[in-house]
Amino acid sequence: MVASTLSQFRSPWTRTIDLRAELRVAWAWLRRPRLTRRIVPTIREHLGAAPASTAYAFTLFVTWWTLRGVGGTVERRLIFSASTNLYNMRHNPVQVLVASAFWTDGGFPWSTIAGFLIVMAYAERWLGTGRWILLFATGHIGATLLTVTGISNAIDRGLIPHKVAVAADVGTSYGFSAVLAALAFRFRGVVRLAWAATILMVLGAALWIGPTFTDYGHLCAAVIGLLVGATATTFWRWLKRKASMRAETAQP
Template identity: 30%
Template sequence: MVRPWRLLPTPAPTCTPFILGYAAVLVVTPLIAEYAAPSLVHALHQGSSTDAAHLARTPVPALAADALWIAGGMLSPYALGFLMVLTALERRVGGPRTAGVFLLGQVIATSATEVPGGPAVPAGHLPDSSPHRLDHGVGFGAAASVGALAGLQPPWLRRPLLTVFGASLVADLVAFTDPMTNRGHLMALAIGVATWPLVRRQGRGRPPAAD
């Protein structure tokens, strides 16, 4: 029986502690972006951007702050989808592995797409502004989480999930509006798929956490 409420965090901290705490943080940053002074918001966005320049100088703070922003706030369709994916994953494999999958996607895909941008500028392959472009958000971690969650589904659900989600990422890449980010999303999805042995070992025989 499908129980849609199992896709949302529960107030019981023993069920989904990672996503419950993370969602509480993600509620605050959109409020800051909405109501704080524009100069402060710009400074925060600049300081938390995982562009090549920041990653070269302060990689750990930049990567940590990068994951504090979510597009559209916590009531946007994107945010609700992100919340449901991480909740479903945490109920199956627990908070530490969910956090691990998310961080793997966020850190590896960010580093792989942004760091090469520094040397590419002097070579003339990218514009001078590339090492300082604004780049923040949870997209890479979310894509990795989708990939990992797919591995816990039966084949009849896993294949269409990966096909539809992967096709949407490829379509974004073909549109060529933000190729660095679009490549990162595909890479993060592949990272999530690569974690299947880990998440399946934890999720095998473990029912979703009870409310």
């Protein structure tokens, strides 16, 4: 009876792993015979359990390919129309908040696509597709709003030129940073603290050395991810404790 009651409050936020044990399992898997035959089925299983991350990576490839097939003028117009700059956020906020997350500016996004197929897919397998999408969207939207607010205040005070209000700003990095930071709560103890501290130090150093509003947005997104992870973990542990106390009280 107690076990069935507690199972109602199971959440991925409370299912942590020991990193050293996981590394030992991974090393043992690599040392097993017929490695080359096991790689493809393992990759297929990994991506199949993370449909949103896999579809996202494919969408980024499609949008990149679309930009390569149009002229430079059309490419700049498409990027501008999807940018979460101050001008677009004042006129079409919902449209650009959604569209900006599915475009990349520059060369082929090798690192971004690989990050989604490996890191984001792992996070999705841990959290589940719905929670992963919600966390990613929270980081993307929250960091964008904080960044745009900072740009607006800086322009009003004359600290930056007005042309920043129409600068191109697209990409997945805010949502990615939020999920990456929240992954700290997948681990236990020192590893969790080291993961969170490393991310904050790296992003904080980037903001300190060459401060840009994008760096500011990355740091904001990481803080959002940590806050979401801490809140969700605390909430589900509290529910589990309450359920355990009620179950023990109900026992004869």
